[in-house]
Amino acid sequence: xxxxxxxxxxxxxxxxxxxxxxxxxxxxxxxxxxxxxxxxxxxxxxxxxxxxxxxxxxxxxxxxxxxxxxxxxxxxxxxxxxxxxxxxxxxxxxxxxxxxxxxxxxxxxxxxxxxxxxxxxxxxxxxxxxxxxxxxxxxxxxxxxxxxxxxxxxxxxxxxxxxxxxxxxxxxx
Numbered sequence: 619x620x621x622x623x624x625x626x627x628x629x630x631x632x633x634x635x636x637x638x639x640x641x642x643x644x645x646x647x648x649x650x651x652x653x654x655x656x657x658x659x660x661x662x663x664x665x666x667x668x669x670x671x672x673x674x675x676x677x678x679x680x681x682x683x684x685x686x687x688x689x690x691x692x693x694x695x696x697x698x699x700x701x702x703x704x705x706x707x708x709x710x711x712x713x714x715x716x717x718x719x720x721x722x723x724x725x726x727x728x729x730x731x732x733x734x735x736x737x738x739x740x741x742x743x744x745x746x747x748x749x750x751x752x753x754x755x756x757x758x759x760x761x762x763x764x765x766x767x768x769x770x771x772x773x774x775x776x777x778x779x780x781x782x783x784x785x786x787x788x789x790x791x
Contacts, residue, residue, distance in 0.1 A: 636790075643716060651720060654723070654724035656724055657783075659783055664723065687718055739757075
């Protein structure tokens with residue numbers, strides 16, 4: 619019952635909702651979303667899901683920063699975007715993390731034919747895994763078939779991002 623009351627407060631009183639769903643780094647998120655042809659609310663939702671906007675977040679697997687970028691991925695993206703002098707510690711810097719993470723998410727979206735669900739699955743579960751799941755018909759890449767996705771963590775990630783996306787779009791759109 620308490621959760622229901624909180625949800626009503628969030629959705630009917632935007633200022634209260636914004637306390638639970640802040641939008642720090644909005645300027646950087648909007649800039650890099652536009653630069654990479656992404657929805658800024660989707661980008662904010664990924665950040666909320668990955669790090670809850672904590673620029674110093676480090677996962678158990680070593681992913682870093684706002685968008686929880688693995689160091690190997692950060693190096694690869696930095697090379698792709700012409701940032702030759704990349705250091706892993708830069709993943710803790712909000713603007714650099716958003717720059718690299720948004721480029722990577724956009725690249726995944728291009729790779730998977732503009733399909734946001736597949737791009738989110740690849741962002742969390744790995745592009746090779748998503749390609750394999752599709753080839754082996756373990757998952758068809760549709761939201762309605764999300765329960766057949768082999769990685770529970772990736773299923774939850776997609777659900778959380780989509781929920782957070784709806785909330786950000788409502789509160790700030």
